[in-house]
Amino acid sequence: MPVIRHRLDSKVLAGNVLGDPTERDLHVYVPPGYDPNGTTRYPTVLAITGFTGTGGMLFNVDPLTESLDHRLDRMIAAGALPPVIVAAPDCFTRVGGNQYINSTGTGRYEDYLVDEIIPFVDTHYRTIPRGQWAVFGKSSGGYGSIVLGMRRPDVFCALADHSGDAVFELCYVPDFPAALDAFRDAGGPAAWLDRYWRDPNHKRKEHMKPLNIVGMCTHYSANPEAPAAHLHADWPFDLETGAFRPDVWARWRQWDPVEMVAGHADNLKKLRAIYVDCGTKDEFALHWGARALVAELRRHGLTVVHEEFDDGHMNIPYRYDRSLPLLVDAIRATR
Amino acid sequence: MPVIRHRLDSKVLAGNVLGDPTERDLHVYVPPGYDPNGTTRYPTVLAITGFTGTGGMLFNVDPLTESLDHRLDRMIAAGALPPVIVAAPDCFTRVGGNQYINSTGTGRYEDYLVDEIIPFVDTHYRTIPRGQWAVFGKSSGGYGSIVLGMRRPDVFCALADHSGDAVFELCYVPDFPAALDAFRDAGGPAAWLDRYWRDPNHKRKEHMKPLNIVGMCTHYSANPEAPAAHLHADWPFDLETGAFRPDVWARWRQWDPVEMVAGHADNLKKLRAIYVDCGTKDEFALHWGARALVAELRRHGLTVVHEEFDDGHMNIPYRYDRSLPLLVDAIRATR
Amino acid sequence: MPVIRHRLDSKVLAGNVLGDPTERDLHVYVPPGYDPNGTTRYPTVLAITGFTGTGGMLFNVDPLTESLDHRLDRMIAAGALPPVIVAAPDCFTRVGGNQYINSTGTGRYEDYLVDEIIPFVDTHYRTIPRGQWAVFGKSSGGYGSIVLGMRRPDVFCALADHSGDAVFELCYVPDFPAALDAFRDAGGPAAWLDRYWRDPNHKRKEHMKPLNIVGMCTHYSANPEAPAAHLHADWPFDLETGAFRPDVWARWRQWDPVEMVAGHADNLKKLRAIYVDCGTKDEFALHWGARALVAELRRHGLTVVHEEFDDGHMNIPYRYDRSLPLLVDAIRATR
């Protein structure tokens, strides 16, 4: 059984504002032949999932989609990838997912990853440890990867940002009309979220846009002073009238990877590999986000592997076949 | 035959950058019993159409939609509306429609309406003339109505803004991803527009978003210095990478009715009637635009009739039954 | 003014079950240079519209779609089409349109066309008369064209069926689920139709499928004995349970052009021209209907011009540039 499920009790997440559990799953994949008592050390990769996801889902059974453990087994068996450890934490929250940053609106998830998950894995597995980790993910997980790369080169030496959030005007603003309608119908974002969780079907199509905006707003413009009915966040559109609030939006933009490059270029230069891809039919326009991000990275002298492919945003884990070898090469190169 | 079609040759539009015709249709509805040689003078209303429209369409035959002439005949016969003259000009352009403002990217259409259309009608019909006109329209025509009311209280005394463009972040930004894709595919906005006009089907669904953005950009951020390949306009997203350009967007926002209120409150106070409505399922989120606009108008002490109704953006001329009596009352009250 | 609007009072339609008006518009296009007192006789074509349409709409103003009169003027001026008369009757009904057949559920519209419209035009215009007419239309108008060609070779010598209804399983059955839902919600088809006409917006998207099915059922399986609440028709699915009723469906199929060919092959052989086309992205799958129809026609030894093009079902009058010359050639060849 190459995927081990751990239960970890977090101190970092204690008292989080959403009341999310502090005891969490952590799934760890170890390669064929892994010997916990051996001397070999393995490149180790942090896998962070997209919005509405959790690490364990990467190993789900689905006849139409190769699971991550089968993918890794196949690639390793074929010699396409050196043996590798992959750690997939659970960062799901009541607001529908995670952007993997510290926020008063959700919790200190950057810290959770860096201060609890990675040390745990470094302690219990034969990793090439902290400082030589890579991180990858799709969508919010791609976003988290590039942002963690920018902020924590002390931990990560390589990253893959698959279809990650960027150019927030293009990827988030189009969801606002439906979100504003839903919030108004429910009596505000907190009332909407309560109603959402009471619905036995959490995947109704009409829930997805308001949930996404709830998730993003509690990450990017959290404000402990804001009312609970507003989920302790400021909203970039007036919830009563729809009027745009440029000052709140400016706070979102500070978390847009394209805007963050300039302030983090020195950190990014410490990395050995940056991989960015996106499907050219991405339903959230993230192919434009990727292009803008890559252009900005290159403008700052950084080397990026940028790929595009003929697909949308969903069901594209086959892209990890492209990024994982590159990440592992980067880890091994740094030793 | 109560609708007369005129052909007018415009001086204002001569040399317009798009090469659009200067000889244009003007349709004028006169009420039953109208006598060009009589002494009665009639309230007169300017009708401006939505994007992709032209004045003559208001009188089109359609078993599923009452035409404007039949609507007016019916309302007048029922005593729901006093006899009225309605002038419906053609302001269609190569970029797909009109926002009824002066722009180097399209032409001086505010001037065209105010300096040519209205004087022509005042000269040839028994109007209650310039200064006592009302203006109404839907979508871009609603936008034009509120903006003309703000800018030209010397001409108009009342306006009805039906489902008009407002809060540009909500109504325009969601169209950008598809527009950027289309421009890239064609080799830029000018190349896209050429290709659009070569397609025998100008109404393909996939054309509508890029056409809308072409239309808006040539109105709101025209720049005579910008290259012809960019349609002599600056674009709020980098056409190569999708990166957001806040400076260009700021120019768009200067034309957002919500933002314009503060600078035009004194003008608006000269009006006798402001009517704003929108369906609560508007596909362009213009119900939020209307709410934000109305809130801002009221914040400046203005009186607005604001109505909402259970419908979307299309096929809603039945709403004119609400606004037209209000406009005509306002005209008559001013005498 | 090349398009003349007549008002005709019909005897054939008197007492029609839907209570539709018997006084109807007839629009007639005459070519440039037409002299009612001259000696020239012109090929004459009957234009019948799609569902929800009426003849007058063919001449509507629309900056994005060339009207039929402008199209004919342009083609004649360019020498692409000989001068021609086109008659466009109004056959709209309370069930949303017409299939141009005699039905107790709607009225005797085949008779109306053949016994009233065509004689009127032959009497008042310098036609090449009855027996040498062509007929064309799109969608329901394409359907009407092929069926009139099959049934009335005494009247027509050529036809063009653009995107016409065929293979009823593919083009109609997919609309039944939404129609059944709507009927159930309203309390039956008659109640639904009442509600439909009370809605000021007759073009709401959710109305289109039930309206289509109402229209087809009153044409294909009308039954004077059926209750008024069922619109005097039998329904191919049980309105309470959705159970399929093969016997009623068999009556629909008798009106499927593909099924009708075998019984009308001798009539069709009397025609000089049969033109069939459809866009390969037709939203009602009518490209398959056209293929099946053409295959069946050819299997019976008939000559058909069959064309496909890269477009859908809507906004495709540019296809008349292909068919009209062929129809007029056929008329002229028969003299």
Place this chain on the structure above:
Amino acid sequence: MPVIRHRLDSKVLAGNVLGDPTERDLHVYVPPGYDPNGTTRYPTVLAITGFTGTGGMLFNVDPLTESLDHRLDRMIAAGALPPVIVAAPDCFTRVGGNQYINSTGTGRYEDYLVDEIIPFVDTHYRTIPRGQWAVFGKSSGGYGSIVLGMRRPDVFCALADHSGDAVFELCYVPDFPAALDAFRDAGGPAAWLDRYWRDPNHKRKEHMKPLNIVGMCTHYSANPEAPAAHLHADWPFDLETGAFRPDVWARWRQWDPVEMVAGHADNLKKLRAIYVDCGTKDEFALHWGARALVAELRRHGLTVVHEEFDDGHMNIPYRYDRSLPLLVDAIRATR
């Protein structure tokens, strides 16, 4: 660990025409406190999944959807359900899923379930054995449940058909246009299926309709004499022209549960419980299928629990909270 994964090697599936594996997963849930060496025997339920599914998916991790094991644990802990064993086999095939019948086009899956899966579970677990099993599932799994109940009352005493296929005209015919287009584009159904499996994204939206039709056709109108390019099946629409083939469709209809009731009423009367439900917004119109099925069952004197709820076809396992207690009660009642 309450879910045990077995690997079974099937004799029944040996040599299946699709070349699908004969070694298969079987997941078995046992309740808290289950003692393989104890004396207690537990009601046992067969869980069969929807199209594109497999038994193991029922236990997948998803923060937005309670997995079946968590659901059972919760219900049992709350006293809402007696302790129960659930067996969830893998019946996935190369044509995208299973209808759980014997077909030359796929394999003998009814036999596989009845002759291999159930005996295995009866042998290795403390079941209330064969004859007292219940069966449930959603979509194709609902279809399989009602059909297995009709055909094998020797094995099953109760069934729950959640949103199961029925009234094939409503649930399958609407998928044919897209399927015919896809097959034509690929060069036939077998070529399409090859191409499908070569695409790394097996869940592209445009694949779903052709895959569904491939699956149904190989189940309902398989024909060993038909060419391999046609997947050894006859097609109810001519693949070249789209012409409807009533004789092939008649073979599909023999597998429509609504049509099967009359011939299986005696078998159904042997059951202790029949549960049927469907959401009233089912995207495949299966709420109509359920209504027609229930009406036909009742017409034959059968007792059915029929429920409707406000949801669509996807993400509705919360409905099992309704059916499972009823099934288990029926099993216990039969002892």
